[in-house]
Amino acid sequence: MSLIVQKYGGSSLADADSIKRVARRIVDTKKAGNSVVVVVSAMGDTTDELLDLAAQVSPAPQAREMDMLLTAGERMSMALVSMAIANLGHSARSYTGSQAGVITDEVHGRAKIIDVTPGRIQQAVDEGHIVIVAGFQGVSQSTNEITTLGRGGSDTTAVALAAAIKADVCEIYTDVDGIFTADPRIVPKAHKIDRITNEEMQEMAAQGAKVLMLRCVEYARRFDLPIHVRSSFSHHEGTWVVNDKEGDTVEDPIIAGVAHDRSEGKITIVGIPDSPGRAAAVFRAVAGAGLNVDMIVQNVSAGEDKRTDISFTVPKDEAPKGVAVLNAMKDELGFDRLHYDDTIGKLSLVGSGMRSNPGISATLFQALADAGINIEMISTSEIRVSVVTSSDELDEAVRLVHTAFGLDADGEAVVYAGTGR
Amino acid sequence: MSLIVQKYGGSSLADADSIKRVARRIVDTKKAGNSVVVVVSAMGDTTDELLDLAAQVSPAPQAREMDMLLTAGERMSMALVSMAIANLGHSARSYTGSQAGVITDEVHGRAKIIDVTPGRIQQAVDEGHIVIVAGFQGVSQSTNEITTLGRGGSDTTAVALAAAIKADVCEIYTDVDGIFTADPRIVPKAHKIDRITNEEMQEMAAQGAKVLMLRCVEYARRFDLPIHVRSSFSHHEGTWVVNDKEGDTVEDPIIAGVAHDRSEGKITIVGIPDSPGRAAAVFRAVAGAGLNVDMIVQNVSAGEDKRTDISFTVPKDEAPKGVAVLNAMKDELGFDRLHYDDTIGKLSLVGSGMRSNPGISATLFQALADAGINIEMISTSEIRVSVVTSSDELDEAVRLVHTAFGLDADGEAVVYAGTGR
Structure with missing residues (x-):
């Protein structure tokens, strides 16, 4: 019982x-x-x-x-x-x-x-x-x-x-029947994941997978509680979200799934002096306004006057506040102008097998480059690679990456490996 | 303030x-x-x-x-x-x-x-x-x-x-604009009462006036709290329900209003032995079943075998339980049969001036008798007279009594009196 x-x-x-x-x-x-x-x-x-x-x-x-x-x-x-x-x-x-x-x-x-x-x-x-x-x-x-x-x-x-x-x-x-390797509305060949670690699920949820909320997964991980995500319209086994126990299984795939997110916009600060403490001042101001910054890119400074651009992404509904706060500090921070772009999309590849499999990022970038999709920003964690593309190209990018990592339901699993995860 | x-x-x-x-x-x-x-x-x-x-x-x-x-x-x-x-x-x-x-x-x-x-x-x-x-x-x-x-x-x-x-x-x-001397849907000449005592309002509410609930009036009386019943659709003064202070006013009407109630039915126990304790046994059983008995009439016993009829009224939704409980005790109580009538109506005349004005009941009975309306049961309190008629005749009875006691909006106030209420 x-x-x-x-x-x-x-x-x-x-x-x-x-x-x-x-x-x-x-x-x-x-x-x-x-x-x-x-x-x-x-x-x-x-x-x-x-x-x-x-x-x-x-x-x-x-x-x-x-x-x-x-x-x-x-x-x-x-x-x-x-x-x-x-x-x-x-x-x-x-x-x-x-x-x-x-x-x-x-x-x-x-x-x-x-x-x-x-x-x-x-x-x-x-x-x-x-x-x-x-x-x-x-x-x-x-x-x-x-x-x-x-x-x-x-x-x-x-x-x-x-x-x-x-x-x-x-x-x-x-x-729905559980957690899928990607959103089935975008990737028809996405398949249900039978088992995913809490750690992976946390990254998937944080990166836009909507079936489970991030906080709920954090809770389950902290208390070592198994979650079974399943459909109330069928009696199929769903997806088990479980704690990652070292060596538990040896043939799990490296990649759990591909998440995507269209909820963020990108603010770019153009022509800001590349002097020590300037970036810190920017993000202190942004944090003070209560914005949740996700990805940050600072270009290498060019030219004689040592000026650079800083871009970062925030939830779209917080962006107007960020733009207002920064514009109010224009003289203090000494930048030329602000640019806001709400036509970006983020793709995230998640899998705990990445830890012991170098070259994942390279495969990802190559797949997108082959299709002529430009990568605007990149960020990584131990078990995730995220890239920002234009919003238009996001769906195609998700399908390409899903295929490239052998996740398609009837495709070959080319990137499975016997790692001790 | x-x-x-x-x-x-x-x-x-x-x-x-x-x-x-x-x-x-x-x-x-x-x-x-x-x-x-x-x-x-x-x-x-x-x-x-x-x-x-x-x-x-x-x-x-x-x-x-x-x-x-x-x-x-x-x-x-x-x-x-x-x-x-x-x-x-x-x-x-x-x-x-x-x-x-x-x-x-x-x-x-x-x-x-x-x-x-x-x-x-x-x-x-x-x-x-x-x-x-x-x-x-x-x-x-x-x-x-x-x-x-x-x-x-x-x-x-x-x-x-x-x-x-x-x-x-x-x-x-x-x-609605307040408490009326009778339900305006039945008595078009009913008029709004400007001021009514808690005691009268309690009787009106208990006897079927639906604007204020009985328990609420009891509460207000206990705590000496004035209630102002008024319309949220106008700014007219409504009806004040206030505690009765001796000699407060000297020209209040004897009669506050006429309430009516169609929510009760009448159970009659036919041919029950008229011996001591028999009625007590009936009402002990009825109370034990949780019924709220309102009016009771026991006929004078007739014939050599000293048998009589007992009638009482209960809320219609409780009546089936009452009938079942009594039928189960048929042999014990020794009655011939039960009769249940759900086509009755109750009219109640309420007014604290009744205390010092004898003859109110006589006027009421005469008005109904003149119209050929049969009175099935009667009960009285210090400031109330209630009668049960057939349900068919109730509306007419209410209108007749409203007129007989001078309550009609444009009629003459024939029963006003300068009593020290």
């Missing part, structure tokens, strides 16, 4: 029939002899409908009240799932984030979980109930106010709760 | 435009120099939509989960009202029943408020915020579970909260 946490997203809870289907699935898990704790998102379009109502009454609603409003969504879905389970003859009890002991910081709209005190949940499980918990929400430790974790926060709720009650596995139910 | 509690019902909060209109009204009250605490119901049809969703997933939802589901309704409306107020440049904060300190017993679906601990609300008021509180809901003292007070419970929330924070007045906003 296992203790299983299941998370169902809004697309699995679109209407009364979907809720009844999910309830049957939950009851099946219980009947197989497991204890079950379920985390739910708001039903289908509920969140969008609530956002629409808020927009109708105010152009700039308070973050505190927005959290109060949006948390009604999971409240409805959790009560309905609980009712549907009871109707199948099993005992179910629903709990809000606050009741479930999901303690967060006080940042409305994108709070971070800082503790989970699952006493009430644990007791209900011990008493044999199926427990339903509202995802995406918590209560702040300092102010005792209702908070939300931001979109995708229900996954984090599920993993954090699973860690707190020492669950055997956290199953994330979604509308 | 006063401390004012305002309550807005669902019909005043039907959509985004209504919410913005209510927000303006609240802000006007604040700008006039008052502190304002607002209690809101769920928006327009929200509760019905949630009930419909529940019915789709389960024919018999758990009461606990139903409360969890329904409380989402006020959560949405309170956040939206708060947003709309902030958009008018005033600071507003919303609180759930639980956060507002509305402590109830543990009866899901029709919990009773047993305490209000308004510390958080009081602090927010002291800090100058407009405070919005979810009506209809609370948290149980013993189990720490979310509860609802039953339909109409938002009025009770408002009055209980007003009493707890020692508000100067509780304004109940609704879609």
Whole structure:
């Protein structure tokens, strides 16, 4: 008998029939002899409908009240799932984030979980109930106010709760069969990954793979909790996200997958003096404005006046603030002008096998060069290579790289290797 | 500067435009120099939509989960009202029943408020915020579970909260101009009552007047809190419900109004032995089944075998249980048969002037007799006379009595008197 946490997203809870289907699935898990704790998102379009109502009454609603409003969504879905389970003859009890002991910081709209005190949940499980918990929400430790974790926060709720009650596995139910080697809408030959390490999944999520949110994977890694990402519309085995245990398997592929991201723009500071401390001043100003800088490129300075260009990428919605902050410091920093480009795309190749396989970057760059795709920026980590291209060429780049590394479903696996990962 | 509690019902909060209109009204009250605490119901049809969703997933939802589901309704409306107020440049904060300190017993679906601990609300008021509180809901003292007070419970929330924070007045906003001498849909000549005592209002509410719920009036009476029932669609003065202060006014009418009620049915036990303790056994059984008995009539026994009939009225939805319980005791109680009639109606004439004006009942009975309307049952209190007629004849009876006691808007006030009420 296992203790299983299941998370169902809004697309699995679109209407009364979907809720009844999910309830049957939950009851099946219980009947197989497991204890079950379920985390739910708001039903289908509920969140969008609530956002629409808020927009109708105010152009700039308070973050505190927005959290109060949006948390009604999971409240409805959790009560309905609980009712549907009871109707199948099993005992179910629903709990809000606050009741479930999901303690967060006080940042409305994108709070971070800082503790989970699952006493009430644990007791209900011990008493044999199926427990339903509202995802995406918590209560702040300092102010005792209702908070939300931001979109995708229900996954984090599920993993954090699973860690707190020492669950055997956290199953994330979604509308796709698992994690794919690339977005199947762009790469038709992308295939489902059976098993991926937490470390790789973290890089994939950070680089734009949308199935699992970064924070949720970080949580699972920290608590050594296996995640099983699978479809609520089938009974297929999905993707297991597990901790990387040295030598666990010997024939895993070097490359896990190709992520892509169109959410960033590039700010270039043109003609800034190449003197010590100048770059530090730039990024101090940018950080002070709360911008999340991703990639940075500083050109080698040219000419007699020792001037250079610095480019960096930030989320598109933060870019206007960055441009404003830097322009206000134009004289102080001494640059010629700013340039902002929102037509860039980022491709990231992720795989823990890279550590022991040199030449991955070279293969990547060659594949893009052969197709005439220009690389604007490059950054790497131990298990990732990311490149920025023009937004137009990103889809093609993703397909080319997917093929070049033998990830295509019916292609040959040319870059598999027996590394001791 | 006063401390004012305002309550807005669902019909005043039907959509985004209504919410913005209510927000303006609240802000006007604040700008006039008052502190304002607002209690809101769920928006327009929200509760019905949630009930419909529940019915789709389960024919018999758990009461606990139903409360969890329904409380989402006020959560949405309170956040939206708060947003709309902030958009008018005033600071507003919303609180759930639980956060507002509305402590109830543990009866899901029709919990009773047993305490209000308004510390958080009081602090927010002291800090100058407009405070919005979810009506209809609370948290149980013993189990720490979310509860609802039953339909109409938002009025009770408002009055209980007003009493707890020692508000100067509780304004109940609704879609009519106040309390009327009779239901204007039945009696076109009914007129708005300017001022009614708590005691009279309690009788009116208990006898079917739907504008204010009984428990809310009881609360206001206990805490000597004036209620002002008025329309959110106009700025007219509404009806003041106030405590009866001896000799306060000398020309108030004897009769406050005529209430009517079609929600009850009549159970008759035919041919039960008229021996001591038999009636007690009947009503012990009925009370044991949780039925709320209203009126009782026992006929004088006739014939040699000393058998009699006992009739009593109960809410229609409780009647089947009552019939079942009594039928199960048929042999024990020794009656011939049961008869159930759900085509009855009750008319109640209410007025504190009755105390010092004998002959009110006679006038009432005469008016009905003149019209050939048969009276099936009678009950009286100090300030009320109620009669049961057939359901068909109820509307006509209400109109006749309204006229007979001079309550018609353009009629002569024939039964006014200078009594020291």
